[in-house]
Amino acid sequence: MMAEMYVGEIDPSTLPPKTKYTxxxxxxxxxxxxxxxxxxxxxxxxxxxxxxxxxxxRFYTKSSA
Incomplete structure (x- = not known):
């Protein structure tokens, strides 16, 4: 199954540079x-x-009515 799904190798020169975490x-x-x-x-x-x-x-008006 791996042979069917294998696309190729990744070229490291095409990867973007890693950014430093700040x-x-x-x-x-x-x-x-x-x-x-x-x-x-x-x-x-x-x-x-x-x-x-x-x-x-409400209590006051109910008791006086």
């Missing part, structure tokens, strides 16, 4: 994470507060 530049590490913490906290608390206000309004 790692990507790392961004400067920001040690002040307070603004990211506030954003994550707000993303969690705002929907909970909205849900609480909606349930409170």
């Amino acid at each position: 790692p990507a530049k790392q961004p400067h590490y920001n040690q002040d994470k307070t603004s990211e913490l506030v954003i994550k906290l707000l993303q969690f608390l705002v929907p909970l507060i909205t849900l609480g206000v909606a349930l409170g309004i």
